[in-house]
Amino acid sequence: MAGPCSTGAPAAGWKSHIVRQLRRRDRMQKALFLELVPAYNRLLEKAELLARFSEKLQPEPNDVTPSTHQGPWEEESWSNSDQVPSPATRREKWQEEKEGLRLVCGEMAYQVVEKSAALGALESELEERRRRLAALEAQVAQLREKRAQQVSLVDARRARNVAQQAAYEALRSQARLQEAALRSLQEEARNLLERLVQRKARAAAERNLRNERRERAKQTLVSQELKKAAKQTVSISESPETLGNEIREKAEMTLTVPAEPVFLESEAGEKWKRPFRSASATSLMLSRCVDVVKGLLDFKKRRGHSIGGVSEQQYQSIPVCVAARLPTWAQDVLDAHLSEVNAVCFAPNSSLLATGGADRLIHLWNVVGGRLEANQTLEGAGGSITSVNFDPSGSQVLAATYSQAAQLWKVGEAWSKETLSGHTDKVTAAKFKLTRHQAVTGSRDRTVKEWDLGRAYCSRTINVYSYCNDVVCGDHVIISGHNDQKIRFWDSRGPHCTQVIPVQGRVTSLSLSHDQLHLLSCSRDNTLKVIDLRVSNIRQVFSADGFKCGSDWTKAVFSPDRSYAVAGSWDGALYIWNVDTGKLESILQGPHCAAVNAVAWCYSGSHMVSVDQARKVVLWH
The missing domain is CATH 2.130.10.10 (YVTN repeat-like/Quinoprotein amine dehydrogenase)
Known part of the structure; x- marks a missing residue:
């Protein structure tokens, strides 16, 4: 921004321009009057000279001959001309010239009055322009003062903008650092989530493997139990209920402690023995097989709900509208x-x-x-x-x-x-x-x-x-x-x-x-x-x-x-x-x-x- 010197230069320029215009106008008007005043002075001198000549040319009452009153001008005229004009002719001639000079003097006086009036108007206009110039100079001074205030205000705001820009840059750098930290935290959280999911998947796989091993062991024990039950020898006289209870007790024992084969003796003696597969034992074996199959199915269902599996539970169906009503209002x-x-x-x-x-x-x-x-x-x-x-x-x-x-x-x-x-x-x-x-x-x-x-x-x-x-x-x-x-x-x-x-x-x-x-x-x-x-x-x-x-x-x-x-x-x-x-x-x-x-x-x-x-x-x- 320019200083005070650069602001004063345009003001001095237009001021000197106004002064030059005023001086030019004064010179033009003065030139007109300089030509008019000498002419007017010459006319006045001629009028006075003619007045003196007219006074001299008027004859006195006691003059008999005009020769006694001839002046040097008349002597020249007589010397230059052979004819001598009469005084009356001269008087008429000088009266005409006097009237002409009077008319010229009147016109000159009228022009002087007009020029004086114009000069007064121009002087009043000059005075008015001087007053306006003074008012403009005062306004210019006020504007300069306001400009100085605005310049100081702009400088203050510029300094504040510089400070705010520096603070903004600091905030931007801080925001970039925070964004970088946020991205790193998000990446870390994503990695942690992936690790957690992988760990849960591994845990689910291990749990499923343990369940499968446990189920296989259970199936092996059940198959051994069924084989032992199929080899048992029972008496015909023994009631099915008692046999079923004994086999059930033996089966429960085989789940924990291995048992030896069981031989059932008849009441008649130890000589008559034969293996016999009772109806109750057969029904027990079938029911046990059904239970095993149901257990396997239940295990697969439970496995579907584990962490490693995907739940496929469906929402209950939503009732469907039979006929929709067409809205009208x-x-x-x-x-x-x-x-x-x-x-x-x-x-x-x-x-x-x-x-x-x-x-x-x-x-x-x-x-x-x-x-x-x-x-x-x-x-x-x-x-x-x-x-x-x-x-x-x-x-x-x-x-x-x-x-x-x-x-x-x-x-x-x-x-x-x-x-x-x-x-x-x-x-x-x-x-x-x-x-x-x-x-x-x-x-x-x-x-x-x-x-x-x-x-x-x-x-x-x-x-x-x-x-x-x-x-x-x-x-x-x-x-x-x-x-x-x-x-x-x-x-x-x-x-x-x-x-x-x-x-x-x-x-x-x-x-x-x-x-x-x-x-x-x-x-x-x-x-x-x-x-x-x-x-x-x-x-x-x-x-x-x-x-x-x-x-x-x-x-x-x-x-x-x-x-x-x-x-x-x-x-x-x-x-x-x-x-x-x-x-x-x-x-x-x-x-x-x-x-x-x-x-x-x-x-x-x-x-x-x-x-x-x-x-x-x-x-x-």
Whole structure:
């Protein structure tokens, strides 16, 4: 920034310019007057000279001859001319000249008056300009003072900015160090988790091996017991009950202490002996074999529930709606969240509703008497909620967030129970599988992950070539919709993609019918497509004038009985198509004034809920 010397130079320049202009004007006006004043003075002198000549030329009353009063001018005139003019002629001539000079003097006097008036006006203008110049100089002084204050303020702020920048750089370096420490801790935690899982797997394998050895030893003892029981000699007269009790006692003894073969003597004497396999011994042997087989089966079942095995317990089936009711009017309208609402889902009991929004909150609502009543708020989400899903039992809520993770809540607990971290970008979808303690997530990092919720552990990662916008799960299949206009099918028991169905437009949502035979997709080409999974072909395409998909996460769903398909448009209207006829059944308008993000139809088929980007939640009946 320049100093005071550089600021004074422009001010001195315009001031000297004004002084030069004033001096130039003074010179121009003075030059005019310098020519006028000498001329006026000469005229005055001539007028005085003519007045004296006229006085001299007037004759006196006692003059007889003019020769006595001739002056030197007359002598010259007489000498130059032979004719001598008369005094009357001279008087007339001089009177004419006098009148001419008088007229010239009058004109000169008038011009002098005009020039004097102009000079006065110019002097007043000069005075006014001097006053303005003084005012401008005072204003310039004030501006210079203000400029000096501003310069000092700028210097102070610059010094403060330098200090803040230094503090910011220090904070950045500290943040980098902390991020490096966090990454190292995360890596260490990942290693510890892997070691823990490996250790648990080894412990489970060892436990299974010990159980198998114990079971083999048990089977060996039982087989020896059966062989000994088959070789026993019994008397015909002995009762079956007594024999059964004795054999049972002997069998119990053989499990602990090896016993010698038992020979039964008859009451007649020791000479008559023969081996005999009684009916009770045979039935005992068969019953024992059945018990052994049952034990083996029970052992294999117990082994499936051990740490090393995978639990395949299925949820109880959800009752399927026989006939869904077509909604016609808005029963309740609420401003549910602080910002736009992105996701909505009904619990299997149809009376509990979950909504998730960009305010990082999940609200649970009870549907009571056609109204939405606040039940609970689930907190602790690390970012905006993009997807909400209930497990088939209705006891847990799974949400996908922008914080590169999915989070799990238990209904009745306000804070998150588990965090499924492992994605490197926004998680766009999170769904429970039909198998207990398992879930699937899709992300914009081009991966689909399967999770073991019991250990909060990623059991499988599927790499895809495009962003994943939504996923659904069947019995043994995972279906994902992607940004590259394709729907991919994955076998949960195999590593590779089993099928790819191309569609027109980016896939925004997927909805699987309850019978798992039909799939509904919504895409950015403003159409809904029904895919028959039995033949893997697009069966129907729904579109309508005015329907437009409002975002990349617009959700469309089947009705519980798969009779209707519903989706929200960018203008706030809900479009409902009949799946059987393929025709547009209804258009619901009114409460929504912004793009509808998601729609949910309760399992009983009695009501429907829609959410939009203007924070509204609408219950339709």
